[in-house]
Amino acid sequence: MYIPQEKYLRTVKAELQQRLNIISQWNIQPGSRILEIGCGQGDSIVILANLVGEEGHVTGVDPAPLDYGDPFTVAQVHANLKSSALGPRITFEQATLQEHLESNPDTQYDYAIFTHCLWYFGSPEELNPMLASLRGRAKRLLIAEFSLDARGDRTTVPHLLATLAQGEESSRVAGVNYDSNIRSLHTPISIKKAASEAGWVLDKESYVDNPPEALDGRREVQAVLSKEYEKGIACEPDEIRRRFAEALVEALKAAIDSLGPGEEVRTMSSWLGCFA
Amino acid sequence: MYIPQEKYLRTVKAELQQRLNIISQWNIQPGSRILEIGCGQGDSIVILANLVGEEGHVTGVDPAPLDYGDPFTVAQVHANLKSSALGPRITFEQATLQEHLESNPDTQYDYAIFTHCLWYFGSPEELNPMLASLRGRAKRLLIAEFSLDARGDRTTVPHLLATLAQGEESSRVAGVNYDSNIRSLHTPISIKKAASEAGWVLDKESYVDNPPEALDGRREVQAVLSKEYEKGIACEPDEIRRRFAEALVEALKAAIDSLGPGEEVRTMSSWLGCFA
Numbered sequence: 001m002y003i004p005q006e007k008y009l010r011t012v013k014a015e016l017q018q019r020l021n022i023i024s025q026w027n028i029q030p031g032s033r034i035l036e037i038g039c040g041q042g043d044s045i046v047i048l049a050n051l052v053g054e055e056g057h058v059t060g061v062d063p064a065p066l067d068y069g070d071p072f073t074v075a076q077v078h079a080n081l082k083s084s085a086l087g088p089r090i091t092f093e094q095a096t097l098q099e100h101l102e103s104n105p106d107t108q109y110d111y112a113i114f115t116h117c118l119w120y121f122g123s124p125e126e127l128n129p130m131l132a133s134l135r136g137r138a139k140r141l142l143i144a145e146f147s148l149d150a151r152g153d154r155t156t157v158p159h160l161l162a163t164l165a166q167g168e169e170s171s172r173v174a175g176v177n178y179d180s181n182i183r184s185l186h187t188p189i190s191i192k193k194a195a196s197e198a199g200w201v202l203d204k205e206s207y208v209d210n211p212p213e214a215l216d217g218r219r220e221v222q223a224v225l226s227k228e229y230e231k232g233i234a235c236e237p238d239e240i241r242r243r244f245a246e247a248l249v250e251a252l253k254a255a256i257d258s259l260g261p262g263e264e265v266r267t268m269s270s271w272l273g274c275f276a
Numbered sequence: 277m278y279i280p281q282e283k284y285l286r287t288v289k290a291e292l293q294q295r296l297n298i299i300s301q302w303n304i305q306p307g308s309r310i311l312e313i314g315c316g317q318g319d320s321i322v323i324l325a326n327l328v329g330e331e332g333h334v335t336g337v338d339p340a341p342l343d344y345g346d347p348f349t350v351a352q353v354h355a356n357l358k359s360s361a362l363g364p365r366i367t368f369e370q371a372t373l374q375e376h377l378e379s380n381p382d383t384q385y386d387y388a389i390f391t392h393c394l395w396y397f398g399s400p401e402e403l404n405p406m407l408a409s410l411r412g413r414a415k416r417l418l419i420a421e422f423s424l425d426a427r428g429d430r431t432t433v434p435h436l437l438a439t440l441a442q443g444e445e446s447s448r449v450a451g452v453n454y455d456s457n458i459r460s461l462h463t464p465i466s467i468k469k470a471a472s473e474a475g476w477v478l479d480k481e482s483y484v485d486n487p488p489e490a491l492d493g494r495r496e497v498q499a500v501l502s503k504e505y506e507k508g509i510a511c512e513p514d515e516i517r518r519r520f521a522e523a524l525v526e527a528l529k530a531a532i533d534s535l536g537p538g539e540e541v542r543t544m545s546s547w548l549g550c551f552a
Contacts, residue, residue, distance in 0.1 A: 149533075171519070185520060238447075240399070241447050243466060244447040254423065258425065258428035
């Protein structure tokens with residue numbers, strides 16, 4: 001896929017700004033040893049590696065295939081980061097958290113971090129054992145995920161509704177549409193519940209608004225308004241579930257139509273939880 | 277249940293105003309013969325009987341039990357209306373539409389009207405045969421139902437989300453929770469589709485804002501935030517469906533929390549369709 005360079009840079013900048021807004025809330029100290037779970041292409045890693053300084057280290061684990069990603073693959077971006085000045089402070093590992101912890105049984109971390117990755121999990125039940133396995137391995141647990149909260153702003157209502165629509169889809173066709181961005185709809189409450197069950201104690205929670213340029217909201221809206229999504233609904237054999245899925249799409253379209261001239265879909269704010 | 281008279285009168289007034297706003301869009305002529313389906317206690321009938329004048333007539337059919345309703349039952353309200361000056365222009369029949377049409381095979385109507393009753397149907401599939409049976413018996417078909425559209429107003433987002441939550445519930449436990457207000461989530465698109473399949477042609481559609489005093493939004497929010505609703509979700513054996521239902525309730529709570537000081541939940545606007 002060809003993306004004009006200017007547009008691509010704008011997107012990258014917005015994504016980095018979003019991560020920076022989140023991570024700057026966590027007051028991470030130089031010299032920290034960090035484990036980032038579900039690091040993807042490494043958007044947060046760049047910022048974290050900068051914060052921990054020369055004495056610190058950031059390990060990013062993600063089981064995603066290395067050829068995932070567009071216009072650059074995971075492998076390309078990782079190689080680029082590794083060859084940068086921050087390279088020595090970064091380790092990437094293509095592995096699940098479990099694999100990583102088992103193959104490094106003595107490594108301890110100051111922070112275990114999940115930034116905007118829980119919704120990609122194959123199933124919401126995967127979170128509990130992960131959080132349990134981090135007990136005794138990390139001093140603090142930091143989690144950021146989009147909230148289900150439009151925060152009174154009508155330009156974020158479409159992102160909320162597109163998220164609910166995909167949450168409905170994933171409750172109906174779990175495992176089938178692996179391309180969906182929201183396969184595992186976690187919320188502040190479900191995250192706090194999972195953390196508590198794993199023995200973590202909530203220290204602080206807050207919300208961070210995302211920059212207007214962040215594309216997550218628009219991307220989720222496009223996914224739900226796609227022909228493919230419509231086809232998926234049309235295949236649903238249960239009439240009443242199909243109707244409910246259609247109603248969610250209709251509510252989304254209405255929310256977009258209600259935006260004023262010049263108003264664009266904005267990404268919802270992120271919820272941040274800090275556990276000890 | 278005891279309701280202070282002043283509060284009860286305010287509620288009745290808001291409900292009548294809401295129906296008046298809707299019905300006044302339809303330009304109903306004096307002398308008209310009207311069939312109202314799902315007339316309930318007769319909120320719309322009062323207004324319609326007034327509009328059609330002495331030469332007109334309004335027949336209201338509803339299969340609901342006559343002891344339904346609080347603080348006054350359907351039977352009480354009907355008896356009261358029948359004994360009023362408008363009484364001679366009104367006929368109430370405890371019957372389904374099918375029963376009514378079959379027992380009055382030669383009666384023709386100028387209008388067949390559904391005002392805010394489709395969501396009470398036991399199943400959304402009930403609408404199609406009803407609309408088909410009205411072909412040749414009524415010249416025009418007028419339908420009003422709440423839209424799934426917050427219309428850019430954050431005070432109506434809770435009504436939208438409470439509606440979606442109950443739509444989800446009815447897709448999961450159809451027929452079980454007969455007390456739910458939304459057992460059959462129809463939307464402008466699903467209504468237009470059903471009408472078209474039954475041979476009706478859309479003449480005009482529009483939206484009408486509901487008065488700030490209308491209680492529908494607050495009532496649906498209360499229903500979803502009730503202990504009973506929570507218990508219903510907790511019983512859901514399918515983990516992923518239970519989580520999605522919980523997420524809808526959480527999104528609703530967030531939408532309420534985001535209201536400013538003095539802001540109250542407002543009822544969504546109504547969608548109106550006029551078919552010939």
